[in-house]
Amino acid sequence: MIFEETIGTDTLKNAVQAVQALSDTAQSAAEHSEGFNFAHLLDHIKDGREVDFPGGHFELPHFEPVHIGSLVIDLSPTKHVFFLLLIAVLLLWVAVSAARKHRKSLIPTGFTNLMELMVLFVRDEIAIPNMGQAGLKYVPYLLTTFFFILLMNLAGLVPFGATATGNIAVTAGLAIVAFVMIQVAAIRAHGVGQYLKHLTGGVHWALWPIMIPIEILSLFTKPFALCIRLFANMTGGHTVILSLIGLIFLFKSIYVAPVSVVFALGIDLLEILVAFIQAYVFTILTTLFMGLGMQSEEHGQTNTEHH
């Protein structure tokens, strides 16, 4: 196609340049103006180097990046790492003090009562129906998962708190641990030979080239789904709340504030429910996958209890 330099292509080039200049000025205006810069709105759920507390903030220390071969790893703690450690210490304190009081007298009172309620819930409703009596040795891991995720989800809802599970690296770490535990449960129950046989799915050996890649793929998609589900639920909820509050700044009018705050309050209450539900779903899906691996030969033997 013969393309001659017509006025059309010139104006097109000029138009593109003009649009680019406009967007550049708009961006710099947004950053230097006294108006509200919406890019900073999402900083509330993103990771950062400062931890806010009422009255100010403190900067987290910067460590030198570590060079391993050609890999550069930056080990300095960020806000989410700080909250991970904080929640871990809090959970250790709560759980150990509840266990100590339980040792003194079997009848729980007060806070120990609440902990016993939730521990029994995880053991009797989640672990035993799906894994049978052999599942009792995995109950500590399931309890850790449940309470850790629950506390991290709830920490994002208090003022000056940050949701560590809103960081995909944190949920990926939890999912990797779940993946390892699922394989460990399957291998400990029946040995490595049975575990590999489960990967074939019990079909005729001619179908193995099709079956084995699918089974291996499904091994990896299950924890990946756990990771993405937890991350997206937490981040999505907080994004909705921030967007509702940001509407006040967008309209620059105070009359939007009552509507906005009421809706944000409703979504906040929903977020508390979602925090519990997501912790519960992570735990019960991990238990289901472990129970699937621990089942004996499929001749009507399942681990489910019949009430």
Added chain:
Amino acid sequence: MEQMAHAWGYLAAGFGAGLVILGASYGIGKLAAAAMEASGRQPEVAGQVRTSMLIAAALIEGVTFFALAICIILATK
């Protein structure tokens, strides 16, 4: 032409999010309807029905969030 690509990206992200919500809410709505009916027929199993309903709803929402994550990547890149 970067702006054109960004514009199509925003449009696709918007349509994608809408379609995702359509599918997910239809699925979870059917699930909730079946659960209500079962609870109405046999109120003793309402607790177990509620548990299974929550698990199935969380699984469906998990798939939803896969698609939503793709939409967000489209809109921000």
